[in-house]
Amino acid sequence: MADRVVKVNDHGLRIGDDHPRAKLTDREVDHLLELRESDPEFWSYARLAEVFDISKSQAGNICRGKQRNQTAMDFATVHMP
Known part of the structure; x- marks a missing residue:
């Protein structure tokens, strides 16, 4: 199986379109x-x-910076099944 490099915040948690529950890509968020x-x-x-x-409410949260507003502080490698 392949490994994948993902963006993480300062706590090591996946963010942006690398988050497992992300519905939009980072590019789509930028466009929105x-x-x-x-x-x-x-x-x-x-x-x-x-x-x-x-x-x-999700659209509003993105626009007001309540969600999808973190900057990648590091990258981590995760194992993809």
Whole structure:
């Protein structure tokens, strides 16, 4: 089986699209944030949620920096089955 290098935070926990429950890639999160910044009135949390197939609260949490806002502090190797 193959090993994989993943991003981790300062506690050694997987973050971003390397997190096992991540629904969006880091690139999709960047795009979501760019859309919201370009026209917040048009790109409401509800509209972003629909486009990216996530909940409205998840879209809001991403935009407000409550989720998906960590910077990779290191990398770790994990064994992939």
